[in-house]
Amino acid sequence: MTIAATGNEPGGMSRTGQMEARLRKRRAAERRFRLYGQIAIGVSLAFLVILFTSIISKGYTAFMQSVIRLEVFLDPAVIDPSGTNKHEDIWSANYTKLANKALYSALGVDTGNRRERRKAGQLLSRNADVQLRDMVVADPKLIGTTQTVWVLAHGNVDALIKGAISRATPEKRRQLDDRQVAWVDKLIGSGALVKEFNTGLSFTALRASRKRRAWGWPSSAHSS
């Protein structure tokens, strides 16, 4: 519908035309305003999402930890040499030796070569002996038997599996050298190295002797 203009308008556009031009601008302004509001909410929620994904993506690996299956012979000569079953002896025995022995046989390590043994020992967590000790203390009848134990892997092994230590890094600058990486792959292949849920995150595990194993961080990242 067009309403005829009264007289000659100087601008050349009819009153209706001017009105419609203004209406268009106002409606466009309205749409833009609405858009600003939507953008504002979108950006705020995007920040929220970025925050959560950033934190969760960096932290979720802590929920799993790597463990190695070992057939440990609980040698009475090492644990209880005097045969008296005294608590102090059982408590302070050298369980690391037993764990390492089991690891050497699982990997096929040349036990005569000291360097090889040391390198292999570096694949186990430093608290592996605590695990064995607690097992024996809880049930001293196990002394002399061979048990299948899932022992915590060293933090560096855990980091390698989770990707924090990259295999692409040159050997000199990597925490695990090529031989150790090969051993890790062998263990994974035989199913002796898996990731399990990190029960150490629960409150019951927070004791001083286990503090380091309660958090799945590579121990090289520790400052302590």
Next chain:
Amino acid sequence: MTASILLLILIAAGVPAFIIGIAKASRLARPDPRDLHSRPGYYGGYLAIWTVLPALVMLAVWSLAAPVVIDRLAMSNLPDAVRAMPEGEVKLIAGTVRSIAAGLPRLNDAERAKMRSSAQAAKSVLASAGVILAAEPQPYVIDAAIRVAELRADSRWIASAFTALLILTGFLYGFRRIRLEFRARNAVEGVIMAGLMAASTVAILTTAGIVLSVLFETLQFFHSVSPFDFLFGTVWDPRFSAPGRTGGAEGQFGLLPLLWGTVFISSIALLVAVPLGLFSAIYMSEYAHPKLRAVFKPALEVLAGIPTIVYGFFALVTVGPFLRDMGASIGLSISATSALGAGLVMGIMIIPFVSSLSDDIISAVPQSLREGSYGLGATQAETIRQVVLPAALPGIVGAVLLAGSRAVGETMIVVLAAGIAANLTINPLESVTTITVKIVSQLTGDLEFNTPQTLVAFALGLTLFLITLGLNVYALHIVRKYREQYE
């Protein structure tokens, strides 16, 4: 009887008093209950108050005063040579006396006799009763402890006797006062109001206490450093105070770089939070479908609930390196602890403050204004821009100022995300530090308490307190002065 048992007895005495009060009032009012001035429950409450309250007050005063008095009496009986010792040792002996006195009631007569025989026997006997002593106790210490134990037992008896006496007299007095025309309701409500006022006075006194303690330490700080140097100095370099050296005057304590850092980072935060928060609020209150609003509003408020240390961690680990790398790819050198990064994350934290408060204020503008504007042919955007926002403006300004005061006082984000070097710069890509970061760094670590290095934390805290107080008062003032009265 211990204080807790007495308290239970008091409460147990209040209940029958309540019931008896109601009974008497109802009995007085037969045959027509409307003759009573207040409802019977108030008479019961009145009687219960008179029964319980005096005894309660006495118990409170007693439990505060009795230990002090007992200590004084026991210490005055010590030999003069002991009392002449330096203050620290006298306090140590007083503590030993107290702990022995606590263990004495657990000993039977045989053990007590053994205890008096020799100092060594005393130590072992007391250890078996649970009192571990570092050295063998002297005879005068044991005597003093016995006296303290006796006094404590006496005081308990006296307190119990007084309590019983006050309960009885209070009850009788209140009972007599219950009459038909007695205004029980006014009395009871007066007591309740006094109680509420006492509770709010506690809150005010606590605030006053905090401010005064900070003020006291600040004045001590101003003994070593002049207020003029502090308030207008432009160099912040406290240095370390070596042990044994009492003059820390080599350090420079200029507030201005820190103040500038605080203001700078807070302005960046507000620059992020106010547009986002305000437009979110406008959209949610005016345009959004109610179902959408019911989802978005809580989602935004999740941002307010996240602990600030998580924000700080996020800024440190994600935002800082991201900005630095992005700047490197463009060719700008952005510091990993830039003011921009810290301000950005702080702004994200403040968005819910601005958005929730503004949302409530915009919703509170009467619908009649909007309808009038629509009736004149305005679009929704024009209505908001020209009618609703001006009407809501004082409230929004107040909300922004409150968010600003939150930003100024924020500690955890800036401790992790902002730098620690005081820097007077206008470039947001450089790192600056704030007052709150410096308070943390001056108070952590092994520091002697009397040095200016530690006391400056109090001066900074006082400054911060005054700034946020000023902002809050100003916000309140604006809201109240320019508030629209619609009716």
